[in-house]
Amino acid sequence: MSKSLISRRPLFGRGSSAVPTPGERRLSALQRLGWKPYFQQQLTLEELNDCEPLRVMAVHRNQLDLAGENGERALPLTPALVSDDVQRRPTIGDWLLLERGSGKFLRLLERSSQFQRMAPGARQLQMIAANVDSVLIVSSCNKDFNLSRLERYLALVREAGCRPYLVLTKADLCAETDTYTEALHGYPDLPVALVNSLLPDSVAQLRQWCLPGETIALLGSSGVGKSTLLNTLSGEQLAATAGIREDDSKGRHTTRHRALYPLDWGGLLLDSPGMRELGLVDVEQGFAATFGDIGALAGNCRFADCRHDSEPGCAVQGAIESGDLDERRLRNWRKLERELARNSRTLAEQRAGDRALGQFYREVQGHARERKLRGD
Ligand SMILES: Nc1nc2c(ncn2[C@@H]2O[C@H](COP(=O)(O)OP(=O)(O)OP(=O)(O)O)[C@@H](O)[C@H]2O)c(=O)[nH]1
Ligand SMILES: [Mg+2]
Ligand SMILES: [Zn+2]
Structure with missing residues (x-):
């Protein structure tokens, strides 16, 4: 596997002797990767025996990084995997069925949710992610804050049937956070958290939205602190972060690829590059x-x-x-x-x-x- 994003921590490190904290469900290795009955019921009895499901943790030009019950592996992108139909191509978060032993790709499992956008420039459909349960829409308490963009994200998230949450970062740099929370009074159904993404105590409130066995996507513009949230929530420097431009609060597009990161308590966070444009389609x-x-x-x-x-x-x-x-x-x-x-x-x-x-x-x-x- 090329530069692995997930191997820096033992995926299945909590052995069978690990004692779950009170209220914590004991999850299997596959459940910790987001495996659910919805996917299980798509397999025949034969397939349960002869095949293994693996999750797409990252997509590279020539290969997919996969993780399953028995650890990680890379799968070269062969023609069988690159369908003409963009929606049928494996994207991050997908579950693939591979033949045990030979590792041959058999099929893509039906998704519980999917995000797509109209890619800027080429005006083509582009998959963003699949099988996401909740989305943390991240915005910072500065010039990035924009209700019209928030409505764009909400349309996307609601179409996919995912739960939307709003995380307002950089509260520590903002003298008047009330301006932002008051602007949100028209969205009573949207849970909002105000955080300093650099502080573990501050981001701890987000754990209630990142449940064990669930996949949570971080979406938002460049520089709002998505990777910082990932690092602080996981307690590890999993992703690079970088300062933003002083003059217009814009980020520098530090994260280049989408990747899924398993968290200690069994949830998975999807970090993605800040999107310049989120062209809505089919929502x-x-x-x-x-x-x-x-x-x-x-x-x-x-x-x-x-x-x-x-x-x-x-x-x-x-x-x-x-x-x-x-x-x-x-x-x-x-x-x-x-x-x-x-x-x-x-x-x-x-x-x-x-x-x-x-x-x-x-x-x-x-x-x-x-x-x-x-x-x-
Ligand atoms: N003071 C403060 N700085 C923050 C906070 N959140 C993020 N930052 C800083 O903002 C900068 C951008 O953070 P990143 O995590 O790289 O932003 P990102 O959303 O991942 O950006 P892209 O990868 O470009 O999409 C970094 O310098 C962070 O340290 C916060 O809540 N408070
Ligand atoms: Mg980033
Ligand atoms: Zn009218």
Whole structure:
């Protein structure tokens, strides 16, 4: 395995003699890697005997770093693993089924959740992670704090059916943390923690959200302190961190690759590079859940096709006038709705193009076979 991210600590170090602390469930080695009944029930009795499940802990250009019951191993990325369909390619957090002994890749297990985004530039679907239970959306108490970005993350997390939490870092550097917590009064369902990521006592409050056997992803812009949180929560220097730019509080994109880190108490943290752009795609339900208030208001507009501009009897504009709805939120709702529609169109066109190309290749191959049979 190339530079292993997980071998610095014994994955299965707590032997059978380890005494669980009160309230702690004794987890098997696989459960400590996030194995759940949801995955187990996808295996036949035969597969339970002849195969072993391994989790993708990191994805490299030519190989996957895997971890399973018997430790870690690398799996070279062969054509069988690199499907044309981006969503079928193994991503971080996936469970793979390998044949015992030969180590041959058999299949990718169905995911309990998945995150994807429209990659900037290339405008292609890109997988972010799979089989995540909770997401710590990380933002710092400085210029990084941005409600519209938070709504973007919430749409993504809610679509995947994961639990979102908000971690506000750098509380120690901020004289008026109330400004940030007050700005969040419109999100009563979102648990918020204010921390100094460098202090173990301060980040200890996050342990209640990082449960044994669960996979928790740290998502947020560069420089907000995701890797610092990982290091402090684990008590080890697992990931590199670096200072941010003084002038605009932006980070330096220190973390380059996503990686899963098992924690002592059985949870797993996913550290990822700060995302410059989180293009939303295929998250209609998560979007509707994030903007449920606007959806409900729109239902009360006089006209069914109200555009919420200046139509008479518009309940959305009424809520803005009365101060019940923030105009920024409406602007973001419009922006994300347009973005979702645009990205769905792009994706549909790409998929149609791929299908047409596939059909073309099949026809060419068919003709070639016929010619061969005829002996041309
Ligand atoms: N004082 C203080 N500094 C912090 C806190 N959290 C992070 N930092 C500092 O902020 C800088 C950036 O932290 P990182 O952990 O590298 O940020 P990141 O989110 O992992 O950034 P990328 O890997 O680039 O995405 C480092 O210098 C950290 O020491 C905090 O709560 N308080
Ligand atoms: Mg980092
Ligand atoms: Zn309206």
